[in-house]
Amino acid sequence: MRSIIITGSLWLTLLVALASCSSSEQTNSTTTQDQISPCTPVTVQSIERGGISNSLTLFGTTLYLRRNAVTAPVAAFIAKVYISLGQRVKAGQPLYQLETKERRALGNLSVGGDSALLGRIIVKASSGGLISTFDKQQTGDYVLEGTQLCTIAEDNALAVQVNVPYEYQALAKPGRRCRVRLPDGRALTAIFQTPLTTVNALAQTQSVLARMTSSVPLPENLTVQVDVTSQANAQAQLLPKAAILSDEMLQHFWVMRLINDSIAVKVPVQLGEKTTTTVEVKSPIFGTGDRIITEGNYGLPDTARVQINAKQL
Structure with a gap:
């Protein structure tokens, strides 16, 4: 009977020892895992x-939004031409002198009174700008009433057609300012206007017009760089x-x-x-x-x- 009790005590002792070892191993394993966890x-x-x-550099070309066509007020001969292609003129500046058939028929006869009433007419520029087309430049040509003589591109109608990638349209909203850099190094200020309604199918760019804030004489179709900047708070x-x-x-x-x-x-x-x-x-x-x-x-x-x-x- 005593042998059985002793054996049971030994089993109890062994179980306690095993449980203690298992707990110790788990603790050591956890500690080891914490130590080797990668940092x-x-x-x-x-x-x-x-x-x-955020600054964005775009490209554009210059163009004139308004052109004034100068036409012959009456059927007449071109007596004198005062301008040339590409010349800059002021409002009221003489462009052509026309002579009616009746006035030419008089030849060198002395005629008194108002020369305009007697068939000699001075055609003047209605606005300042650049002579962009020169349709009639030969003296002696006979033109009918309403014939176009030349075209004046107005200085204050100069704009830049800017090609803006569609994802950057927010930077070219109407009213936003931009800087136009010319090939000669000059920098001008312009303001974006209403964008055009078409998008380039290949480049996915939309044309937006930018109007110059100052009247600057520039040729048409000049390629320029346009810098657009958005400022955060x-x-x-x-x-x-x-x-x-x-x-x-x-x-x-x-x-x-x-x-x-x-x-x-x-x-x-x-x-x-x-x-x-x-x-x-x-x-x-x-x-x-x-x-x-x-x-x-x-x-x-x-x-x-x-x-x-x-x-x-």
Whole structure:
């Protein structure tokens, strides 16, 4: 009977010892797992605040939106031509002298009175501008009433037809200013007007007219560069481009924010203006002490163990 009791005590002792060993092994295993859990080395940066501008360089050609056709008021001979193609004229400047058949029939006879009434007519410019077409330039030609003599492109109707990629239409809204750079180095200011209704099928660009703010004599069909700049608010949240992560379709964006010195979590963000190095974060609003991973963030899960660069500690 005593032998059985002793054997039972031994079994009890063995069971307790085994349970203790199992618990110790589990504890050691957990400790080992915590020790070997990978920590990604990262570099962090705080949110900066300041202004940001996005500049876009486009191309366009000059053109005149208004042209005044100069026509013969009566049927007559062209007696004199005072202008030439490409010449700049002022309003009221003489362009042609016409002579009616009756006046020419008089020859060198002395005629008193008003020469206009007697068949000699001076055709003057109705507006200032550039002689863009020169239809009648030969003296002695006979023209009928209403015949076009020349065309004046008005100085104050000069515009630039800018080819704007459709995705950047917001930068070329009517009323927005732009800078026109000429091939000779000069820079002029222009204001965008109403866009045209057609889009280039191949380039997917839409033509938008930009009117000059000052009257500048320029030839038509001159190729110019047009700089468009959008200005964000002066207190925008700014991060380097390396801090922004996205999906393959570039539809969703996020950053990895540290919640302590060793844990980083995924935070979805909405972006604003962009430059070659900096991105504006519109939302959410981060605190001044928030730290965002700028290096080592690629491929991290939604919650990740990280190790901050020793130089930043």
